[in-house]
Amino acid sequence: MRFSISYYFKLLLLITFIYTLSTASAASSSSVKGVREARPRQFRMQIFSRPYSKGNVQTIRAINGASSPCWNLSSKRVGSYELNDPLVKVTFYRSSDCNGAPSATYYNQHSSKQSHISIKARSVSVLKVKPVILKEQHKDL
Incomplete structure (x- = not known):
């Protein structure tokens, strides 16, 4: 053959x-x-009143697994923050109830640290972002 x-x-x-x-x-x-x-089991965030992780610090934790909680801030000035989950959207508000127009919104896709933001805010809201995984589509030949 x-x-x-x-x-x-x-x-x-x-x-x-x-x-x-x-x-x-x-x-x-x-x-x-x-x-x-x-992804961590327990969300933790540290907010600093000065840039580069300096000044007064406030630690925020989500124990109950809420998907979009709102926290009041102890200081009106936000200089930097660190968190242990990079797949979140962090939104700062001037109001104390996370309503109204946001002061700033950050998508932390590759970094878990914002070292210099210098904004004024009274509350912060954190939303978990689900990772997008693209699947290939196979067609039968």
């Missing part, structure tokens, strides 16, 4: 395609696992 070069080329393309699919699915499952393990 004799095969042509185009047959071997098609076979090589098929093997390459299958290998690419298997490595992509393994990489995406490991990245999903890494994101799930990176």
Whole structure:
């Protein structure tokens, strides 16, 4: 039985395609696992009255697992903050009940620290952001 070069080329393309699919699915499952393990069990945030983590500090914790809690701040000045979960949206408000127009909103996708923000606020709201994981769509050939 004799095969042509185009047959071997098609076979090589098929093997390459299958290998690419298997490595992509393994990489995406490991990245999903890494994101799930990176989320802390208990949310903690420290707000400083001065830039670069200096001045008066207020520690905020979410024990009951609320998805979007609101906290009153002990100082009207916010210079910097640190938190232990980078997948959150932090919104500062001038009002004490987290209503009205926000003073500032920060999306902490890659960093858990804002070292120099210098704003005035009376309350802060934190919203958990779910990670977006893109899945490949496979069509049957």
